[in-house]
Amino acid sequence: MQISLGPLLYFWSKDRIFDFYRQVAESNIPVVYLGEAVCTRRRELKFKDYLELATMLKEAGKEVYLSTLALLETPSEYTELKRQIETCGFKIEANDMAAVYVAKENNIPFVCGPSINNYNSSSLCKMQSWGMERFVMPVELSKDWLNKVIDSYEGKLPFGIEVFGYGHSPLAYSARCFTARHKGIAKDNCETVCIEYPKGLLAQTQEDEPLLRLNGIQTQAAACTDLSREIEVMRQMGVTHFRVSPTGKNTIEIAEALIAGQPIPTPANPCNGYWHGEAGFENN
Template sequence: MKISLAPVSYCWDKVTMEHFYQQAANSQVDTIYLGETVCSRRRLLKFNDYLELAVMLKAHGKQVVLSTMALIEAQSELTELKKYVENGEFSIEANDMAGVQVAKQANLPFICGPTINNYNRTSLDLLHSMGMSRFVMPYELSKAWLNQVINHPNKPNFEVEVMGHGFIPLAHSARCFTAKHFGLSKDNCDTICQQHPKGILAQTQEQQNLLRLNGIQTQSAASIDLTQELMVMEQMGVDYFRVSPSSLECLNIVNALANELSSNTEDKVCSPQLSTANSQACNGYWFGQAGLQQV
C-alpha cells in the first residue's frame, strides 16, 4: 500500500501553496493530487501554475495526478476541465461525470474521485470499462462495503484508494455558504474564503462543533482518522491511503505512515503517535456508524 496526498480543498494563496508542495516534494508521499476541485472563482493559482508544480513534483520522483472540479456548472468550467484532461503528461482524477466523459472521449485512463457516487460493484465495473484505473471510495461508505467490492468473485482489475485522514467533504452546492455568511453574493464574493484556510466552523445551538463551511463545499467539523486501520487496509488489499491536507503539519503524518508501511516488523501495528484520537477526530463511517462518531 502507498500513501497519497489529496488536492488542497482550501483557498490558499500562491506562496503558501508553492511552499507546501516544495515540502511535499521532499516528503515520503508516493502520489500527489493537484488542482482546484471546489470553486472556479478561486483563481490564485491557474492551470499553468498547477502544471509547473506537477513538473517539479515529478522531478522529485512523485506520481502526480491532476484533479478536476467536483461540480461543473458553466461552459467555462467545462473548457477548463478539458485543459486538464488534455494536458498530455499527467493522469487525471475525475470528480464529476463530465470528467469521466471527457476522458473516455479522449481514450485516456482516469482515476474516479470520491465525489462520484459509486455505491456498488456494478457501477465500478462499468466505469472500469470506460477507462477507470483506480477509484477513491466515497467517504460515507464502510469497511464492510469495501470488503464486498474487493472480495467479489471477480477480483477487481482497478486499484482502490481510501481517504484515511483529513476533514471530510460532505456536500457541494451551487450556493456559496462562505459568501452568504459574510453577506456577499457568490458572483461578488471577493474570494473571501482565502481568509479562512481551514474553512469556517459551524456549531449547534449547544456550541457543539458540527460542520465546516468551505465555499460551496460543506465539510465535517472533525477530522477523519483511520491511521489505526492502516494495516487492516493493507491486508484487505487497499492500494492507497489518502491524506487530505489542511496544514503543513499533515506531512508529518504522511511521513509517519510511510515509515510504518516500510517497516520490516513481521507483526506491524500502527504506532500510537500516528493517531490524532481526541474529541476532534472521527471514524464512524468506516465502521458503518454515524460519521461524526469516534469508534
C-alpha cells in the same frame, strides 16, 4: 499500500501553496494529487501554475494526478475542463462525470474521486472499462460495503482502491457559497473570502458543539477523520492507497509518519463512524 496526498481543498495564497508543494517534493510521499477541486473562482493559481507544480513533483519522483472540479456549473467551465484534460499530459482524478467522459474520449487513465457516486460493482466495472485505474471510496461508505465489493470480484480486482483516511471529509457540494453567505455578500461578488479561512469556517450547533466546516461551496465534517489504526486491516482487505487530505504544514509530517509505519497524534474526537457503518461523527 501507498500513502497518497489528496488535493488541497482549501483556498491558500499562491506563495503558501508553492511553499507547501516544494516541501512535498522533498518528502517521501509517493502519490500526489493537485489542482482546484472545489471552486472555479479560486484563481490564486492559474492552470499553468498547477502544471509547473506537477512537473516539479514528477521530476522529484512522485506519481502525479491533476484533480478536477467536483461541481461544474456552466458550459464555459466544461470547455475549460476539456481543454485542461486534453492538454495537461498527466493522469487525472475525475471528480465529476464530465471529467470521466473527457478522459474516456481521450484514452487518459483516471482515478475516480470520492465525489463520484460509485456505490456498487456494476458502476465500478463500467468505470474500469472506460479507463479507471483506481477509485476513491465515497466517504460515507463502510468497511463492510468495501468487503462486499471486493468479494464480488473473488479477490481479483482489476482496479485499485483508495480510502480517504485522514483529514476533514468532504460531505457535500452546493451551487451556493456558504462562506460568502456568512459574510453577507453574493457569490458573484464573493471576493474569494474563503481565503480568510485556511481550514474552513467552523459551524456549530446551538449547544456550541462543532458540526461542520464550510469551505466555500463545499461542506466538510467539523472533526477530523483518522483511520490510521485501520491501515493494517485495509492492507489485508486489498486497499492500495490511504489518502491524507491536506490541512496544514503538519500534513506532510503526518504522511511521512504513516509511510514509516509510526503512530501519529490522534486528533480530538475523530469522526470515524462511516468506516464502521455508523453515523459519521461517531468516534471509534
